[in-house]
Amino acid sequence: MKVLVTGGAGYIGSHTALCLLNKGYEVVVYDNLCNSSLESIKRVEKLTSRSIDFVEGDVCDKAALEQVFTQHDISGVIHFAALKAVGESSEIPLDYYQNNVFGSLCLLDVMTKHQVNQFIFSSSATVYGEENKPPYVETLKIGNPSNPYGATKVMIERVVNDLAIANADFKGVMLRYFNPVGAHESGEIGEDPKGIPNNLLPYVAQVAVGKREQLTVFGDDYSTPDGTCLRDYLHVMDLAEGHVAALDWLNNNPGFTGVEAFNLGTGTGTSVFEIVSAFEKASGVSIPYTIAPRRAGDLPEFWADASKANQVLGWRTKRDISDMMIDTWRWQSANPNGFSKA
Numbered sequence: 001m002k003v004l005v006t007g008g009a010g011y012i013g014s015h016t017a018l019c020l021l022n023k024g025y026e027v028v029v030y031d032n033l034c035n036s037s038l039e040s041i042k043r044v045e046k047l048t049s050r051s052i053d054f055v056e057g058d059v060c061d062k063a064a065l066e067q068v069f070t071q072h073d074i075s076g077v078i079h080f081a082a083l084k085a086v087g088e089s090s091e092i093p094l095d096y097y098q099n100n101v102f103g104s105l106c107l108l109d110v111m112t113k114h115q116v117n118q119f120i121f122s123s124s125a126t127v128y129g130e131e132n133k134p135p136y137v138e139t140l141k142i143g144n145p146s147n148p149y150g151a152t153k154v155m156i157e158r159v160v161n162d163l164a165i166a167n168a169d170f171k172g173v174m175l176r177y178f179n180p181v182g183a184h185e186s187g188e189i190g191e192d193p194k195g196i197p198n199n200l201l202p203y204v205a206q207v208a209v210g211k212r213e214q215l216t217v218f219g220d221d222y223s224t225p226d227g228t229c230l231r232d233y234l235h236v237m238d239l240a241e242g243h244v245a246a247l248d249w250l251n252n253n254p255g256f257t258g259v260e261a262f263n264l265g266t267g268t269g270t271s272v273f274e275i276v277s278a279f280e281k282a283s284g285v286s287i288p289y290t291i292a293p294r295r296a297g298d299l300p301e302f303w304a305d306a307s308k309a310n311q312v313l314g315w316r317t318k319r320d321i322s323d324m325m326i327d328t329w330r331w332q333s334a335n336p337n338g339f340s341k342a
């Protein structure tokens with residue numbers, strides 16, 4: 001079976017492409033490389049001894065997508081391609097709505113024309129918004145995220161639900177990720193943020209290799225056990241395997257139509273201080289940090305109820321915080337400049 005992976009050169013997409021290839025799927029990656037490099041694809045090919053059909057293109061470019069669907073016998077799509085920086089999305093909201101929402105509309109339109117009905121979407125825990133309290137369970141009404149990035153995810157979920165009502169053959173899976181971290185255990189592929197990392201662990205890892213001076217912890221006065229925010233961190237390889245589990249589930253349930261949402265997380269919250277000390281233990285490097293005021297929009301704590309993914313998809317996380325830190329460090333220390341050699 002041939003799967004189109006949009007955004008497959010990126011962090012989660014490259015790990016998922018690797019898992020798909022290892023499971024015997026054929027993979028076409030479609031990516032405009034706006035936040036990634038071809039080197040990740042080459043390394044996935046090396047690690048799997050399989051080849052990927054790579055097409056450089058933008059999901060907003062329907063003509064280019066048309067060509068892909070005409071040239072390849074695509075049976076399903078995993079849609080990662082998106083801009084993902086929460087803070088940036090408030091500065092350039094139109095770019096986010098254009099890229100994420102319009103791009104998804106283009107993709108779904110071309111899929112519909114080519115009668116490709118299997119669609120797995122990279123959604124996010126951010127869809128639960130500020131109204132809901134953890135643990136987040138899929139039956140909660142999805143909320144009103146405080147930033148344009150989150151709003152694009154809510155909008156796309158809505159579009160997919162409406163499409164499934166209109167198209168009786170449509171099979172959609174919304175995977176709501178919690179906080180993916182870590183890297184493939186080879187240390188060959190991992191997260192390679194351009195510029196200043198937005199997320200905690202890439203920042204910590206860059207402090208460890210001397211690329212950043214110190215970590216800033218935004219708020220140590222939350223009503224959490226150590227005063228810092230709690231998040232549900234999961235290993236990117238567990239997350240990647242979640243996509244394969246979702247695709248296998250669709251293939252093993254040909255009668256399924258409609259849309260199902262699944263949380264992909266561990267079900268446990270870990271604090272910023274706990275992450276810093278776990279990383280120090282894994283790397284043997286001490287991480288200097290400073291405390292700054294809380295950041296607007298940061299929720300004190302959230303984590304997943306991931307029991308639905310376990311019951312329905314047979315998926316659960318296998319790797320713990322220590323694995324996440326060890327694999328992050330292996331990747332970062334072997335590739336201090338990410339995929340670029342400079």
Ligand SMILES: NC(=O)c1ccc[n+]([C@@H]2O[C@H](COP(=O)([O-])OP(=O)(O)OC[C@H]3O[C@@H](n4cnc5c(N)ncnc54)[C@H](O)[C@@H]3O)[C@@H](O)[C@H]2O)c1
Nearest residue numbers: 007010011012031032033034035036058059081082122124
């Ligand atoms: N990393 C996280 O913490 C996280 C959490 C929840 C959800 N997600 C979602 O998961 C998906 C993948 O995230 P990631 O962390 O791997 O990000 P990433 O930036 O590493 O990967 C996204 C990929 O999409 C590509 N891309 C972006 N816009 C494109 C376009 N218009 N056309 C073609 N390609 C395009 C980028 O070049 C990149 O390779 C995104 O949809 C993101 O919103 C990520």
